[in-house]
Amino acid sequence: MKKAADNRRRWLCLVAVAAATLVSWGAALTVGALALPLETVWEALWHANHQAAPIVRGLRLERAAATFAAGGLLAVAGTLMQVLLRNPLADPYLLGVSGGAAVGALSVILLGGAAYLVAGAAFVGALATVALVFALARLPMQPWSSTRLILTGVIIASGASALVAFLLTIAPEGRLHSMLFWLMGDASFAQNPGWALVLLAAAVFGLVPWLRDLDLLPFGEISAQALGVPVAALRITLLALASLLTATAVTLVGSVGFVGLIVPHALRLVIGANHRWLLPMAALAGGTLLTAADTLARTAWAPHQLPVGIAMALIGVPFFLWLLARTKGG
């Protein structure tokens, strides 16, 4: 029966992604300016006073956790956006989250604020922008329309990017570098990734009872509603949640592109559109991909560090093109 084959492919894919997760974390902890053997890393992980502990636990573990959380959050948010807006081109930044975060973060960098202020300003900017987009899209008390929401988001995002360009233009030479890095996605300032990981896990587990509802949305609003899906409430709640997840990710690592758009697509090509499989797998695969990309970004051009966004594209573009080419139809 075909169904058994489908499930076998899903399990195989899950095992492959889980293995890749382990490898990416192993690489993230061992590779770097100072290459450490796996045993040393293992020792240092469990002993706070180990001589390698500051590097392994302080620097690399924190960074691996931050990129994993951010990648997972972006992939989950992208999965939600694509199904809620019924638009395969939807990505987590569609509603202006990254533009708002960038305006906030770059303003603080320009003023020379500390890293935690940059993160805070990015988070506030992201949420404020989304709130603005939702408010404007509903004005003047229009019935809910995803086209209207997308258009409003796109317009606000272009406004934000003009502001970003303005900030870059007036920025002194010394600050320009970190501003550009923030824009391309940079994990070197990431701090306190623990709560982002908790948010990621809570979102995935909390969503499980609602994931079958998401499977019904592509059948059209009226059919989904007739089958008991609270379409309007579900859509507005999950769009708000996706925006929160995106804001959190952007606060950690800047506006890394690609992962939120490509990971849901790639998984859907391999395992199908069943969201009970898709969403948890997206969290795992997105996190793994960004952790791997960040390790590449730290080491590929050592001693220079590339922004993680560039490494992300280096891995992602060929991989996705290959996947697209070998999938019939699409």
Next chain:
Amino acid sequence: MNRLADQVPLLAVTSLTLEIGSKQVVRQWDWCARPGEWWVLLGPNGAGKSTLLATLAGLRTPTQGTIILDGKPLSDWPGRMLARRRGFLPQRPLCPDSVSVREAAMIGRHPHLGRWRWPGPEDEAIVQGALATVDLDHLADRPVATLSGGEQQRLAIAILLVQQPELLFLDEPTNHLDLRHQVALFQALEERRRAGALLVTALHDLNWALRYATGAILLDGNGNVTAAPAGQSLTAELLSALYGVALTRCTCRQIILQPPASL
């Protein structure tokens, strides 16, 4: 069916007014329907048949008035509970491309399955049976994207059968169907009606209405509604006036179509 259930209305409409923009579809309308009845909804294009159907199904809020299902206003029914009893076939059902026919049909079980549950063997059996009814069982593993228009319509009907509602709303269910599958569709629906279901169907083909309907709702598009048992509503005079076309009812001596007892 026991006698009592025959007496109690399953669906009752009181002083319903329905407007689309400034146009009145229905004005101050009272109506009720019982299990085992089959009402057809007739009217010219744009008269508001789909709007009325969606409103009766609880998928659209009426301008005024209340619709009561089984003693409780529709607006008080939680979506999932309502979905266990009421099914709706839209005029243009959508299907995502990437799922298989079997997976698509399974969404009909959604309101019956607990939030943490996966479909079990009994759900699979229901899906299999519905796919056989609409003659899609041999295509069960095909991606929906490869289906023809008529096959997609049959899939949408299968989803409705999988849902197993006792109150069925169908908006032009014969769309895209060839004659053989139209016959099979009406036989399957008639079977549901005999088992005690209440059906409301928007239709354009008067021959099907004459053959199966127990009652008809005529919408003239100006807010006037005539709802009556088939004998009083499906008359040549009323239908001629409704469509603005001279109609004569005749019984053919020649057999044009005689559906076999089973296909």
